[in-house]
Amino acid sequence: MTTPLLAIKGITKAYPGVVANSDVSFDIGKGEIHALLGENGAGKSTLVKAIYGLVRPDSGTMRWRGEPFAPTAPHEARAAGVAMVFQHFSLFDALDVAENVALGMDNPPPLRKLAAQIRKVSNDYGLPLDPGQLVGDLSAGQRQRVEIVRCLLQDPHLLIMDEPTSVLTPQEVDTLFRTLRQLRAEGRSILYISHKLEEIRALCETATVLRLGKVVDRCDPRDRTARELAEMMVGTKLHQPERPPHSPGDIALEVRGLSLRSPSPFGTSLKEVSVAVHMGEILGIGGVAGNGQDELSAALSGELRAPPGAVSIRGETVGHMGPNARRAMGLLCAPEERLGHAAAPEMTLVENALLTGAWRQKLVNGGFVNWTKARGFAEAVIKRFDVRTPGAHVVARALSGGNLQKFVIGREIMQRPDVLVVNQPTWGVDASAAAAIRQALMDLAQGGAAVVVISQDLDELLEIADSFAALNAGRLTAKRPVRGLTLDQVGLMLGGAEEAGDAAA
Amino acid sequence: MLRLEKRAQPSNFWNWATPLLAVALTMVAGAILFAFLGKDPFAAIKMIFWDPLFNPQFAAYSRPQLLVKAAPLILIAVGLAIGFRAGIWNIGAEGQYIIGALCGAAVALAFFPSPGWYIFPLMVLAGAAGGWAWAMIPAILKTRFNTNEILVSLLLVYVAEKILAAMATGRMRNPDGAGFPGSRNIAQYPAASNPEIIAGSGMHWGVVAAFIAVIFTYILLHKHILGYQIRLAGQAPRAARFAGVAPARLVVMCLGFSGAMAGLAGLFEVAGPARMISIDFNVGYGFTAIIVAFLGRLHPVGIVLAGLLMALTYIGGELAQFMLGLPGAAIQVFQGMLLFFLLALDVLSNYRIRLSWPEAA
Helix, strand or coil: CCCCCEEEEEEEEEECCEEEEEEEEEEECCCCEEEEECCCCCCHHHHHHHHCCCCCCCEEEEEECCEECCCCCHHHHHHHCEEEECCCCCCCCCCEHHHHHHHCCCCCCCHHHHHHHHHHHHHHCCCCCCCCCEHHHCCHHHHHHHHHHHHHCCCCCEEEEECCCCCCCHHHHHHHHHHHHHHHHCCCEEEEECCCHHHHHHHCCEEEEEECCEEEEEECHHHCCHHHHHHHHHCCCCCCCCCCCCCCCCEEEEEEEEEECCCCCCCCCEEEEEEEEECCCEEEEECCCCCCHHHHHHHHHCCCCCCHHHEEECCEECCCCCHHHHHHHCEEEECCCCECCCECCCCEHHHHHHHHHCCCCCCEECCEECHHHHHHHHHHHHHHCCCCCCCCCCEHHHCCHHHHHHHHHHHHHCCCCCEEEEECCCCCCCHHHHHHHHHHHHHHHHCCCEEEEECCCHHHHHHHCCEEEEEECCEECCCEECCCCCHHHHHHHHCCCCCCCCCCC | CEEEEECCCCCHHHHHHHHHHHHHHHHHHHHHHHHHCCCCHHHHHHHHHCHHHHCHHHHHHHHHHHHHHHHHHHHHHHHHHHHHHCCCCCCCHHHHHHHHHHHHHHHHHHHCCCCCCCHHHHHHHHHHHHHHHHHHHHHHHHHHHCCCHHHHHHHHHHHHHHHHHHHHHCCCCCCCCCCCCCCCCHHHCCCCCCCCCCCCCCCCHHHHHHHHHHHHHHHHHHHEHHHHHHHHHHHCHHHHHHCCCCHHHHHHHHHHHHHHHHHHHHHHHHHCCCCCCCCCCCCCHHHHHHHHHHHCCCCHHHHHHHHHHHHHHHHHHHHHHHHHCCCHHHHHHHHHHHHHHHHHHCHHHHEEEEECCCCCC
């Protein structure tokens, strides 16, 4: 048997209150794409940081081609041949591609030479890049190319990729996978972290599954179904969201020619957005982050005002109304950012229940808050949506992401909305909580409400939505029924190539 | 090495323990300061905190002064606390205090010497309206032009001081005063004066107003939806907009309320303890009230305690100045240190201090 490229043995790392990694061992062979699977908080990031020299394990050893390997800083790891593409980009918008690449290198060559190298490497690997272009003008997919090319210029033996596809369209994912397979063919190894199980099945030949810091399983993902992989990650049987067949009712929410300037200088203005959502329908709105999702969500919730006719609920115009007036009309909303937007971090769950429930749940009487009733409402949400918390007196930021999200979505659903708009309902939420949230949204639609789900997770949208539309640079494509929609078509819609008049449902 | 670790929940214990610890540390640091000035530190601290209340030589005069000094501090501080809770920083209460006093005094001087029962209530309204109007300047500039209310309200203090000086030496000067600056003695004008309600207690109408304001703000903050919205806007502005709170309305309301409270405090002062409009009418209550508001944890009950404590340092400070020859500036440093220690210790309610060895991470 040959020596593995990187052998990890018994890595343990504890932080105050949590053990991030406990006795983790696995090998990465040469020329292997190795998947690291696990829910949020399973310890993937800590482990990867240990390999990249950002964190020092409390105990355990690593061997690099049989030699002891204990990097104390990223430059030591890079010197050995480890490169990492982070989930969040570390690029400067105001600099061009070559300058950005140079900034991330330990010994950058002169810029002109570097530009030539970038052009060559990016073409060789099918990731064409113009070294002179400003990063601020690049799409998310192109930015990721910059990060990847920066790594490739260092001729790495091991490339670590943390959730690389979360910002990509399906077409961009295909391009990326071709590059990764080419790297593998050259004998380079890749440690691939993702929660998108179908991708892992398509790309990786070995998978190590982490749960609560421990290695719980190893497998060849090609032999397993996505569902089996998910169950390994979660450790329990996963409940698949499902919904009986149904037919849509009358129009509940209509958006007509909504154009809106974004209040933020870095935001995306909405341009002529039109769509109608029927009772009992779940409309999925996809799109890469920053294409107007926040603006659309705010324009629907009432945080941004529009001309009266731009938004209507069951035929009544509400575009000019604020959030509470729209709540009274039955339009409720759950924004993307849980802490600080959907909920106040330092306030208790009781106070956060009041945040949107004040009027519809009649928690306020003549201006005075009925705290007993507010507590009752908070406790009802906690109970029905299985929010894990010591009690309603706990402040919101003490809850895990998944639990707080269940509370936030539950708070809106419990108010029996006619129209519910949710933005990124399962972002950063563990798999079992995500399944519960999706099921709750489907149940709500089954009960006759119109639901708009804005999400970057295409799998999620295709799983629960009846119809699909995509946001691109502030424009919304015409919606199309999800049944019969192929990933290729979705990719084209995300890219904005869809003709507007095409198949309005 | 000391390391700070964020608490999962803000500590309730430290939330209330830090003001006490801050007072204790201020005493220690103040004692050291006084020792450097060549004074007996123990005598100085005792002179400030103990003698005004319990030394038979001074108590008869000092005890009533406690309420006299605490009333404007508490009245202004509860007003400020509402704004501070919402993240709206009115630093110019001193100016609103002056304008409130000027407006109230203007009513009194205009009716002089008529005996109408309605004059004093009218002055109260004018005082509140004056402070409110002065606070509306930063409020409107902020909501219309997005200016910084901290700067505008602070700078308006100096404008108010100039107006005060102009009034004391000009329009409001006592025509029977032989040309000296300063208005007629309002405290001696029965229909307009703000007398001691119970002799020897220091209790005047300003104390009553402060008491009412404390109860009002307590109910507002803890029972009313408006108080909830104020706290929400201060802690999570985006969540507040999501909850349907209009930020501009909140700015106008909070600045208006704190301005009106400061104006009231000025009116009760000019018609009572200060007796008249004079060039040096304002003594910094508007600024000290900021310390009081924070020392009291922006909580109405806490502000009552903090106001009494600060009043004590004022009275005791004067006493120490008089009896021990401590410089007046040393007393101000002493008060400033209180805020300094409080803010520094605040970290304890959100963080826990841990001892640990450095880690190469």
